Structures are given as structure tokens and as C-alpha cells.
């Protein structure tokens with residue numbers, strides 16, 4: 001079997017972490033860079049990854065995660081956040097970055113920049129929030145695969161109260177809104193879920209070839 005497929009079989013949504021085992025700085029750094037390298041629509045990266053390692057804060061967040069203990073027991077809690085808005089300044093800054101990195105002439109960048117300012121200017125806030133949230137799901141998918149390859153255990157999670165997370169972590173003040181959570185670390189040897197077979201519909205069922 002290919003290495004990637006072996007690792008995708010190895011991974012599972014970890015329900016019980018060994019709270020004594022922490023991710024090394026190197027492993028954490030791989031996750032940070034993988035997050036930054038995630039592809040996003042228009043390359044705008046309207047996301048930030050908040051990494052919680054402070055024990056007391058992780059414990060406080062368990063209550064706002066429907067008492068899912070992974071949030072407290074994990075090594076680090078990754079909170080995927082969207083920006084509070086994508087305004088004209090945000091887009092202008094993005095194009096400044098392209099110009100700096102690639103030395104692309106302004107006459108090439110300007111029409112595209114104007115197009116995006118118009119595109120986002122025409123949208124309702126709820127539409128832009130939905131679009132940003134889709135980018136967060138993509139980042140979480142990317143992180144899950146990277147975790148599998150690096151033998152880091154993880155649990156993708158929608159089961160939490162975003163408003164409470166935002167309040168406790170002071171996310172609004174940072175111009176952010178939490179949309180997904182992912183505890184990472186190392187599985188507890190007593191996590192019975194690590195022994196269960198994967199339940200999948202199967203390639204014959206989920207693939208359509210035309």
C-alpha cells in the first residue's frame with residue numbers, strides 16, 4: 001500500500017489523548033507552515049490559526065465543547081478562525097504582498113485588485129463569512145492529512161460553542177471568529193476508537209467515473 005494510504009488508515013478521530021505527551025516544537029512548526037501553505041480561494045487566506053497550549057484555558061474550553069474531553073487532554077488545541085471581514089484594505093494589502101514577493105508590475109495587479117474589491121464589495125457579510133468558513137474547512141482537511149503523515153493524532157471538531165470560544169480567547173478583539181476546532185497530540189493507549197475498523201462507503205460506491 002502507498003505510504004499516504006497507510007497513514008490515512010492509521011489516523012482516526014482521536015477521542016482520548018495522552019495528556020502527558022506533548023508535540024515537539026518541530027512538529028508544531030510543521031503544522032503552522034502547513035496551515036500557511038493551504039490553498040485558498042483567490043489566495044486571500046482569510047484565516048488565522050489560534051494555538052492553545054495553556055492548560056487552564058484548554059480545561060475551561062471543555063465545557064464549551066459539549067464536554068468533549070479531547071479539548072482538555074490534547075497537547076495543543078488548534079482553533080481555526082476566519083477574519084471578521086474582508087474589506088478593501090485587506091485586499092489592497094494582499095496585492096502589496098504579491099507585488100513584494102513576485103515583483104509583479106502594478107499594471108498587471110491593479111485590474112485584478114479592483115475586480116476583487118468589487119467582487120467582495122457586492123456581497124452580503126453572511127456570504128463572505130460562508131466563503132471564509134469554506135476556506136477554514138479546507139485548511140482543516142490539509143492539517144488532518146499532514147498530521148497523518150507526521151504521526152500526530154488529531155480530532156476534527158465542529159462540536160463546540162463558537163461564541164463562548166470567541167469570548168474566552170478574546171478573538172473578537174483580534175478581529176477573528178472561531179469556526180472549527182482540532183485537538184492534536186498523541187493517542188491514549190486506552191482509546192478504544194484506535195482499534196476500530198474504518199467505516200467507509202467504499203471506492204466502488206463513492207467514485208463515479210464517466
Ligand SMILES: Cc1cc2nc3c(=O)[nH]c(=O)nc-3n(C[C@H](O)[C@H](O)[C@H](O)COP(=O)(O)O)c2cc1C
Nearest residue numbers: 011012013014015068155156157158159160198199
Ligand atoms: C467537520 C467535522 C466535524 C467533526 N466534529 C466532531 C466532533 O465534534 N466530535 C467528534 O468526536 N468527532 C467529530 N468529527 C469526527 C468524525 O466523526 C470522524 O472523522 C468520522 O466519523 C470518520 O472517522 P475517522 O476520522 O476516525 O476515520 C468531525 C469530523 C469532521 C470532518
